[in-house]
Amino acid sequence: MPSDFITTIDSDDEDDLLVQNGESSKGRPTPNGKAPATGGKGKIDEDLNPEFEFDFDGLRNAEIDLWGGDEVKKSGKGDNEPISVDDIIARRTGRELRSFGEKKRKRSGEDEEEEDMEGSESEEGSDDEEEGDSEEDEGEEEGGMESDLGMEVDSEDDEEGDEDETDDGEVEDHEGDDDDDAESTEDIAETARKDAFFSSEPTADDPTLPSSFASMNLSRPLLRSLASLNFSAPTPIQARAIPLALLGRDILGSAVTGSGKTAAFMVPILERLTYRDRGRGGQACRVLVLCPTRELAVQCESVGKALAERGGLDVRFALLVGGLSLNAQAHTLRTLPDILIATPGRLIDHLTNTPSFTLSALDILVMDEADRMLEDGFSDELSEIIRACPRSRQTMLFSATMTDSVDELVKLSLDKPIRVFVDPKKNTADSLTQEFVRIRTDDNRGPALLALCKRTVREKCIVFFRSKALAHQMRVVFGLLGMKAAELHGNLTQEQRLAALNDFKAGKVDYLLATDLASRGLDIKGVETVINYDMPGQLAQYTHRVGRTARAGRKGRSISLVGEPDRKMLKLAIRQSVSTQIRHRIIPTDAITGMSAKMDGLKEDIADILKEEKEEKAIRQAEMEVKKGQNMVEHEEEIMGRPKRVWFQSEKEKAAAKNTGKEGYVQKFPGAAPPEKDDKPKVKRGKYDGLSRRDKRRKMAMEEDAAEHRASSQSASIRAAKKQARPQKIGIPIAPAPKVKSKGGKKPARRSAFDDKKAGASEGMRAKPGVGAVKGKGAKKAGGAKGKPKGKR
Numbered sequence: 001m002p003s004d005f006i007t008t009i010d011s012d013d014e015d016d017l018l019v020q021n022g023e024s025s026k027g028r029p030t031p032n033g034k035a036p037a038t039g040g041k042g043k044i045d046e047d048l049n050p051e052f053e054f055d056f057d058g059l060r061n062a063e064i065d066l067w068g069g070d071e072v073k074k075s076g077k078g079d080n081e082p083i084s085v086d087d088i089i090a091r092r093t094g095r096e097l098r099s100f101g102e103k104k105r106k107r108s109g110e111d112e113e114e115e116d117m118e119g120s121e122s123e124e125g126s127d128d129e130e131e132g133d134s135e136e137d138e139g140e141e142e143g144g145m146e147s148d149l150g151m152e153v154d155s156e157d158d159e160e161g162d163e164d165e166t167d168d169g170e171v172e173d174h175e176g177d178d179d180d181d182a183e184s185t186e187d188i189a190e191t192a193r194k195d196a197f198f199s200s201e202p203t204a205d206d207p208t209l210p211s212s213f214a215s216m217n218l219s220r221p222l223l224r225s226l227a228s229l230n231f232s233a234p235t236p237i238q239a240r241a242i243p244l245a246l247l248g249r250d251i252l253g254s255a256v257t258g259s260g261k262t263a264a265f266m267v268p269i270l271e272r273l274t275y276r277d278r279g280r281g282g283q284a285c286r287v288l289v290l291c292p293t294r295e296l297a298v299q300c301e302s303v304g305k306a307l308a309e310r311g312g313l314d315v316r317f318a319l320l321v322g323g324l325s326l327n328a329q330a331h332t333l334r335t336l337p338d339i340l341i342a343t344p345g346r347l348i349d350h351l352t353n354t355p356s357f358t359l360s361a362l363d364i365l366v367m368d369e370a371d372r373m374l375e376d377g378f379s380d381e382l383s384e385i386i387r388a389c390p391r392s393r394q395t396m397l398f399s400a401t402m403t404d405s406v407d408e409l410v411k412l413s414l415d416k417p418i419r420v421f422v423d424p425k426k427n428t429a430d431s432l433t434q435e436f437v438r439i440r441t442d443d444n445r446g447p448a449l450l451a452l453c454k455r456t457v458r459e460k461c462i463v464f465f466r467s468k469a470l471a472h473q474m475r476v477v478f479g480l481l482g483m484k485a486a487e488l489h490g491n492l493t494q495e496q497r498l499a500a501l502n503d504f505k506a507g508k509v510d511y512l513l514a515t516d517l518a519s520r521g522l523d524i525k526g527v528e529t530v531i532n533y534d535m536p537g538q539l540a541q542y543t544h545r546v547g548r549t550a551r552a553g554r555k556g557r558s559i560s561l562v563g564e565p566d567r568k569m570l571k572l573a574i575r576q577s578v579s580t581q582i583r584h585r586i587i588p589t590d591a592i593t594g595m596s597a598k599m600d601g602l603k604e605d606i607a608d609i610l611k612e613e614k615e616e617k618a619i620r621q622a623e624m625e626v627k628k629g630q631n632m633v634e635h636e637e638e639i640m641g642r643p644k645r646v647w648f649q650s651e652k653e654k655a656a657a658k659n660t661g662k663e664g665y666v667q668k669f670p671g672a673a674p675p676e677k678d679d680k681p682k683v684k685r686g687k688y689d690g691l692s693r694r695d696k697r698r699k700m701a702m703e704e705d706a707a708e709h710r711a712s713s714q715s716a717s718i719r720a721a722k723k724q725a726r727p728q729k730i731g732i733p734i735a736p737a738p739k740v741k742s743k744g745g746k747k748p749a750r751r752s753a754f755d756d757k758k759a760g761a762s763e764g765m766r767a768k769p770g771v772g773a774v775k776g777k778g779a780k781k782a783g784g785a786k787g788k789p790k791g792k793r
């Protein structure tokens with residue numbers, strides 16, 4: 001591997017990458033007035049995927065409001081307005097925090113506002129120092145890229161490097177003929193299983209792939225809608241997946257982050273719903289889209305709604321996610337919405353507790369970020385959901401890091417799924433530049449991040465942390481240093497989570513300090529930089545994190561702080577990327593030491609702010625308790641009269657499932673860091689020890705509920721009610737097809753409820769002859785819904 005393989009950025013100047021990007025550099029001062037470094041830049045421009053030549057002048061996402069869904073707006077503020085760390089900081093420092101954009105506007109508009117210039121002056125000062133610093137640094141950082149990052153990146157060299165690490169599982173893979181033999185036998189067996197499991201239809205190099213949405217025979221309203229969203233041509237995954245999805249095929253879809261996978265399943269869903277039977281009895285929940293996080297579900301719903309509304313389609317959605325009102329959701333469910341977008345936990349809650357809600361008429365099941373959903377952590381919930389879905393459904397799984405491991409997929413009872421993997425060797429977008437910063441000691445991590453943000457990455461940046469506590473602490477530090485940040489992690493209320501996203505999206509804050517909660521699927525326009533404060537434990541996580549930028553053909557960069565323990569992950573990350581996308585960034589030592597001193601000076605303030613926040617929280621909590629008590633007194637009858645909820649998993653079970661998931665995932669990725677384990681000897685704890693009062697009460701209530709439920713016949717009556725309320729199959733009743741034993745002699749032929757004779761399978765799916773018409777033999781599913789597309793062999 002040649003040592004000049006990776007470009008070294010020898011100062012933390014504003015990288016040329018974003019300055020090149022017309023939209024992002026607008027109005028931004030070029031630090032030091034330096035000409036941007038040219039290394040590799042031209043190459044990136046040339047490498048821009050031509051398939052993403054869309055019109056991106058802000059129209060698209062400006063028009064799809066991803067975070068402002070009705071359900072979200074409903075959660076009003078008022079008495080329970082969350083505590084703002086920014087307010088506490090402002091009170092202490094006597095200075096209100098402003099975003100980078102606001103500061104810039106102020107600076108250019110009102111020169112007299114000297115006090116606002118303070119921060120920016122010091123920023124400029126630090127920029128002026130950069131050149132000298134970086135030169136010094138070059139001297140310090142001897143040995144170029146390889147010794148700096150302590151590794152080689154060429155595949156051959158990698159193998160050599162690996163051989164040195166005798167205790168490395170990866171090395172063993174390369175060592176010894178016996179191992180190779182065993183591995184290859186395993187490979188052959190696995191390949192044979194895959195061949196038997198998946199459909200062998202070629203999709204990747206099919207010359208008949210549609211080059212426009214119009215040639216997919218989509219209905220006019222949908223074409224109108226796509227045009228109004230500026231989706232002028234299908235992305236590669238859309239061109240491959242949409243025609244197959246319209247035919248009702250089970251699909252396993254994978255393409256790099258930000259390549260339009262959401263529309264790849266949403267468009268065919270909407271198209272097929274256009275032809276559903278709307279008569280009495282035809283109404284039912286027909287489509288379920290499962291997402292691993294609430295935010296992703298909100299986003300997915302917004303994309304679907306935007307597509308439907310713009311085409312004037314009469315399709316109703318329901319968002320079933322935790323953190324939003326259960327009652328409102330139950331109410332919507334009673335109206336039998338067509339498409340459910342849900343997170344697993346809340347969906348199961350409704351399946352268990354909302355009378356008459358059932359998935360028995362479901363036609364399409366989609367799992368977004370499916371590899372995540374297939375992890376052990378979701379296993380129980382997933383099995384429960386799959387059990388509730390009819391076998392005859394169509395199933396579509398999508399993810400940028402999709403697995404085609406048969407072991408994991410069998411539980412979904414797929415029917416000859418087709419793998420639609422766009423460029424499976426490539427996991428990151430061509431327009432992404434990945435930078436790595438070597439961190440010598442962990443103490444330097446914080447200062448390095450702050451130096452980077454203070455001097456270089458001033459806005460539109462997501463910073464990923466491994467822990468919620470760290471993300472929160474950093475927010476305080478950012479605030480004290482005058483940088484406006486929001487945090488996004490699981491310790492926040494749903495309202496706070498969505499507010500953080502909205503603020504970031506609107507540019508009210510420059511940094512989103514997040515945990516992996518935000519790593520998957522989120523499509524936030526204009527994110528220029530993703531910083532990994534630490535390397536994540538799994539490669540897939542890394543791929544998704546950095547995939548929050550450089551989406552849909554736009555440019556973006558990731559900057560990862562890499563310490564010694566992250567070496568393996570670094571190797572894996574480099575291995576899966578195009579070499580021209582990799583850079584080594586050096587942050588001047590002076591900048592780090594300076595920042596370190598600043599952080600030391602802030603220690604007391606940080607502790608005080610966190611304490612003040614805690615106290616405020618406690619006061620709010622107490623106030624809430626009082627309110628609750630009052631409510632209880634005033635409305636006791638009504639509250640006690642409500643049916644008791646049944647919980648699918650206790651908190652303990654949930655935690656256990658989560659841990660299994662973590663461990664399982666780490667095993668799958670040999671380079672991954674082990675899950676955080678508590679090595680301390682376990683002291684036997686009381687049942688409710690360590691729980692907050694709220695959690696303790698909740699736990700007690702749950703236990704009571706569970707006990708009562710076992711004794712009562714409630715679930716039986718719900719089941720009976722559900723059975724009664726089960727919607728009829730849509731369309732004209734079709735005489736049951738004579739039972740034909742398939743070759744394997746096991747599964748009965750599938751039917752989709754969309755395969756309505758009246759609409760006609762080919763009409764309903766718009767599968768015109770020659771595009772995807774159903775042919776007798778290939779029509780595996782009832783009505784020929786899953787006939788193989790003509791001309792695709």
Ligand SMILES: Nc1ncnc2c1ncn2[C@@H]1O[C@H](COP(=O)(O)OP(=O)(O)OP(=O)(O)O)[C@@H](O)[C@H]1O
Binds near residue numbers: 257259260520522552
């Ligand atoms: N055909 C198209 N033309 C133009 N823009 C598109 C097209 N399809 C999707 N997009 C845009 O591309 C962006 C990324 O889409 P999407 O969020 O679906 O990506 P993804 O592949 O699901 O990413 P991830 O793997 O991170 O979940 C969105 O802003 C979307 O509006």
